[in-house]
Each structure stands twice: as structure tokens, then as C-alpha cells.
Amino acid sequence: MKSDEIPPFVNLFAEAIDVGLIILDQAGKVVLWNKWLEQYSRIAASDAIGKTIHVAFDSVVEPRVAIGVRETLDFGLSRLFSHALHPTPFPLYTPGHPKEKRIKQSVKIRPLKVEGGNWCLIQISDVTELVRREQLLREQSRELTDKLNHISAAQTQLFRSEQRFKELARQAPVGIFEVDMDGMLQFANDRWMTMVGMSHEQFGLIKWTSRVAGEDLARIETAWSASVQLEASFSEELRYIDRKTGSVVWVRVEATPLKAERGTLTGYIGTVVDIHDVKVSAIRHEQRAIRDVLTGVYNREYLESSLKHVIKTARRSDTLPALLFLDLDRFKEINDELGHEAGDLVLKAVARRLKRTLRSDDVIARFGGDEFVILLPDLQSKESLAMVVSKIRVALTLPINVMVKHVTVEASIGAAVFPEDADSALGLLRLADERMYTDKRARRPVESQ
Numbered sequence: 001m002k003s004d005e006i007p008p009f010v011n012l013f014a015e016a017i018d019v020g021l022i023i024l025d026q027a028g029k030v031v032l033w034n035k036w037l038e039q040y041s042r043i044a045a046s047d048a049i050g051k052t053i054h055v056a057f058d059s060v061v062e063p064r065v066a067i068g069v070r071e072t073l074d075f076g077l078s079r080l081f082s083h084a085l086h087p088t089p090f091p092l093y094t095p096g097h098p099k100e101k102r103i104k105q106s107v108k109i110r111p112l113k114v115e116g117g118n119w120c121l122i123q124i125s126d127v128t129e130l131v132r133r134e135q136l137l138r139e140q141s142r143e144l145t146d147k148l149n150h151i152s153a154a155q156t157q158l159f160r161s162e163q164r165f166k167e168l169a170r171q172a173p174v175g176i177f178e179v180d181m182d183g184m185l186q187f188a189n190d191r192w193m194t195m196v197g198m199s200h201e202q203f204g205l206i207k208w209t210s211r212v213a214g215e216d217l218a219r220i221e222t223a224w225s226a227s228v229q230l231e232a233s234f235s236e237e238l239r240y241i242d243r244k245t246g247s248v249v250w251v252r253v254e255a256t257p258l259k260a261e262r263g264t265l266t267g268y269i270g271t272v273v274d275i276h277d278v279k280v281s282a283i284r285h286e287q288r289a290i291r292d293v294l295t296g297v298y299n300r301e302y303l304e305s306s307l308k309h310v311i312k313t314a315r316r317s318d319t320l321p322a323l324l325f326l327d328l329d330r331f332k333e334i335n336d337e338l339g340h341e342a343g344d345l346v347l348k349a350v351a352r353r354l355k356r357t358l359r360s361d362d363v364i365a366r367f368g369g370d371e372f373v374i375l376l377p378d379l380q381s382k383e384s385l386a387m388v389v390s391k392i393r394v395a396l397t398l399p400i401n402v403m404v405k406h407v408t409v410e411a412s413i414g415a416a417v418f419p420e421d422a423d424s425a426l427g428l429l430r431l432a433d434e435r436m437y438t439d440k441r442a443r444r445p446v447e448s449q
């Protein structure tokens with residue numbers, strides 16, 4: 001069969017199909033060169049027919065394709081040349097574009113049995129777009145792999161730092177806790193749990209402040225709300241109550257804001273340090289410095305500094321401070337008759353009665369020996385002073401039980417009011433003292449005067 005003997009429908013089919021078709025006869029000469037090929041090679045079928053593919057293309061054909069063609073013609077074998085291995089075996093170019101870059105090609109070579117011999121059908125597909133997409137997919141997949149590797153490295157890092165944190169938190173000698181924006185507990189280490197006697201099941205259900213002792217609660221809640229509002233750190237000393245034992249523990253709580261990537265506050269992370277022993281001894285020291293050891297009321301130094309402070313306030317406001325100087329009458333007799341120990345008990349009883357009788361913001365101090373000074377920071381009126389004095393006298397009238405005996409004490413009392421009587425601390429003290437002596441003299445039996 002010759003080229004002009006190819007049935008017309010084959011030609012028609014070859015013209016319409018969207019792949020390149022070349023048919024070579026047994027001698028390796030072109031008998032069919034379809035339209036697709038004319039467009040992609042810029043070589044007319046009339047110029048190619050009757051020539052070998054080398055001559056027709058006027059170019060060296062990829063050696064493995066040439067061998068493939070030979071094997072098909074001689075032995076009837078089929079071959080597929082993947083575009084991945086032989087990307088551009090033939091000089092073919094995108095129609096309408098300059099002949100610069102060959103298109104990517106996929107080539108199938110298969111035998112055609114003609115009159116007992118083998119012809120060769122070469123099918124060429126343009127896979128440029130396919131290759132481009134494959135390339136794109138490969139790049140995207142590489143990028144994705146890189147990202148995944150990155151994420152997995154970050155996860156490993158996160159896991160390690162989480163492990164590190166867990167271990168640190170477990171071994172930490174201080175309590176560590178985390179709360180959300182509402183102060184609800186999200187995490188706490190074992191140390192924290194032991195401090196407040198809590199279990200892990202209560203996470204997310206209770207506020208971190210739920211174990212704060214009643215005396216401190218209002219102060220702590222105010223300080224906490226202020227910190228949250230300002231997104232600032234929190235640092236306070238407070239008392240926690242151990243739920244199991246009911247005992248009170250002094251702690252220092254410090255917490256810093258936790259912020260999300262966009263900078264929004266998500267909660268707080270903090271530490272709780274047990275400062276109980278230090279705090280208790282500091283309080284004891286503080287008390288010792290301002291209290292009278294025997295009676296527990298304030299000492300002379302504290303009274304004097306309070307008096308100065310109250311006067312300073314009174315100068316700026318219309319408060320009416322007053323001072324009472326109180327000296328027990330014939331106290332020496334108690335000491336002499338019943339002993340010093342009995343005298344001590346009487347002094348303690350007097351202090352207790354003064355505390356019970358006066359208001360909590362009145363300052364009661366033992367000035368020395370059997371002298372007590374009382375600072376009333378703000379009298380309602382001058383008249384109320386006489387009422388306070390009479391209340392004290394009544395409180396002291398009841399007999400005091402001292403070592404199976406009953407002792408009755410009386411006191412001489414002198415009073416001075418700021419600023420009417422004196423306008424300084426010293427002046428008030430002197431005047432109240434003088435008036436106390438006047439009172440004492442007036443109260444003495446006539447014969448002993």
C-alpha cells in the first residue's frame with residue numbers, strides 16, 4: 001500500500017484528530033503527516049511525505065525514539081515515550097508562536113500490520129499544559145511539605161516546651177496557677193492544690209479567689225478587678241484558707257496577663273509563694289513595736305504618733321479630737337497588799353474593760369504604770385465627752401476578780417479637746433494630765449489631801 005492508497009476516511013480522521021499522527025511505511029518513509037503536525041512542525045505534508053522522519057524534520061530525532069521506530073518496523077514492537085523522560089523529542093512548536101521553545105511531548109509508537117509487513121504509527125500529544133500543571137502541583141506539594149515539616153517541627157518544639165513547663169510546674173516549690181478572664185481556675189500545680197486543699201476536678205468551676213480569707217477578700221477582689229481592667233500585673237499579700245484543715249496561710253500572689261497573638265487579654269498566669277512564717281513574725285514584731293506587752297493595748301509611742309496624725313487631719317477638716325488621761329486611784333495599795341502579780345491582773349482587766357466600753361477607732365494606750373491615755377479621734381460634740389468619761393467610770397466600778405479576791409478600782413480622769421483646749425499634741429497631753437491631777441485631788445478624802 002502506498003501513501004495515495006490510504007483510504008480517504010483515514011485521512012479525514014487524521015485531519016480532525018487533536019494529536020500529531022505520522023505513518024511510516026515498511027521502508028520508514030512518511031506516508032501520512034496530518035494537519036496537527038503541519039501546524040506544530042510548520043512543515044507541509046507534501047514536503048514530508050516520502051521522506052524518513054530525520055529528513056522530513058530536517059533534524060536529528062531523539063535516538064531512543066529512532067530506535068523505537070526501527071524496532072516497530074522490524075519486530076512489530078510498541079513503545080511509549082513518557083514526556084517525563086523524553087520531554088521534547090521532535091522539533092514541534094505551539095502554532096502561532098515563534099519557534100523558540102519546543103512543546104512538551106508524549107509519544108506513542110505502535111505497529112500497523114500492512115500486507116504481512118509492519119508499518120509504524122507515531123502519535124504525538126502536546127502535553128505542555130499538563131507538564132506545566134504537574135510542575136505547579138509539584139511546587140505546591142513541595143511548599144505544602146515544607147509547611148507541614150515546619151508545623152511538625154513547631155509541634156515538636158511546643159511539645160518539648162510543654163513537657164518542660166509541666167516538669168518545672170511539678171517540681172516548683174511555689175504554687176503556679178492559670179485563670180481565664182473571669183478569674184476561673186484553668187490550671188494549678190500540685191503545690192497550689194496542697195496550699196489550698198483542693199482537687200483537680202474543680203478546675204474551671206471555681207475562682208482563684210474562692211479560698212481567700214474573708215478579712216482579705218474585698219481588698220483582693222478590688223485589686224484584682226483593677227489589674228484586669230488595666231491589663232496590668234497583680235501582686236498582693238493575702239491569707240488563704242486551707243479547705244481541709246481550716247488553717248490560714250499567708251501567701252504572696254503575683255500574676256501577669258496572658259495575651260493572645262492579636263494582643264487581646266485571655267487570662268492570667270501567676271505564682272503563689274508561702275510567706276506564712278515570715279509574715280507572722282513580721283506582724284508579731286510590728287505588734288510588739290506598738291503594743292504594751294502586759295495589757296495588749298497600744299503603747300505610749302503609738303499613742304503619740306496617732307495623736308499627731310489625728311491633729312493633722314483635724315486641722316484640715318472639722319473633726320473634733322479629744323484626749324483622756326486616766327490614772328488609777330491607790331493602785332499602789334493593790335500591789336502592796338495583794339502583790340505585783342495581782343496588780344498586773346488588775347491592769348489587764350482595766351485594759352479589757354476600756355476596750356469593751358470604747359469604740360473600735362478610739363485609741364487606748366497604756367502610758368506607763370497605772371496610767372492609760374485614750375484618744376477619741378472625733379467627738380460628736382463637746383457634751384459627748386462627759387458621757388464617755390462617765391461610761392468609763394461605770395465600766396471600772398464593777399469589782400475585778402483577782403486571785404479569789406474582789407478588787408474595786410476607781411480612776412482619776414482628765415480631758416482636753418482640740419483645738420479649744422490646746423492646739424498641739426504635747427499641749428493636749430499636758431492639759432489632760434494636769435486635769436487628771438486636779439480630778440485626783442478632788443477625789444481624795446479630805447484627811448489625805
Ligand SMILES: Nc1nc2c(ncn2[C@@H]2O[C@H](COP(=O)(O)OP(=O)(O)OP(=O)(O)O)[C@@H](O)[C@H]2O)c(=O)[nH]1
Nearest residue numbers: 327328329330331332333335340341343344369370
Ligand atoms: N503590778 C504592776 N504595778 C505597776 C506596774 N507599773 C507600775 N506599777 C505600780 O503602780 C503604782 C503606781 O503608783 P502611783 O500611781 O503613784 O500610785 P497610786 O497608788 O495609784 O496613787 P494615786 O495615783 O495617787 O492614787 C506603783 O506602785 C508602781 O510600782 C506594772 O506593770 N505592774
